[in-house]
Amino acid sequence: MAGSLGDLGGLLKQARQMQRQVEEIKQDLEKKTFEGRAGGGAVVVVANGSGKLISLKITPEVVDPSQVDLLEDLVTTALKDAFRQAEEASSAAMKGVTGGLGLPGMP
Secondary structure, rough: OOOHHHHHHHHHHHHHHHHHHHHHHHHHHOOEEEEEEEHOOOOOEEEEEEOEEEEEEHHHHHHHHHHHHHHHHHHHHHHHHHHHHHHHHHHHHHHHHHHOOOOOOOO
């Protein structure tokens, strides 16, 4: 019985350490930026690793009132690109901590 309590204590210590590492990774990712592009750079989006939009740049050439749907598609594509990059970086960083355990709530 005493051995199993020691094992539990070790697991709890490991879990706390993992939680600290996850928080550090989240803070690091929030400082990183990811650039999404669409239309050959006509639309450029910058987002951080926590999925917050930092900036959006649109070249004047793609601002045509008769083609608003094209501009919407370009912005959507650029956003998806930036957020995909951020998600990939997050997943890769978290796998280093969790060892790919597939824990709920962790990439």
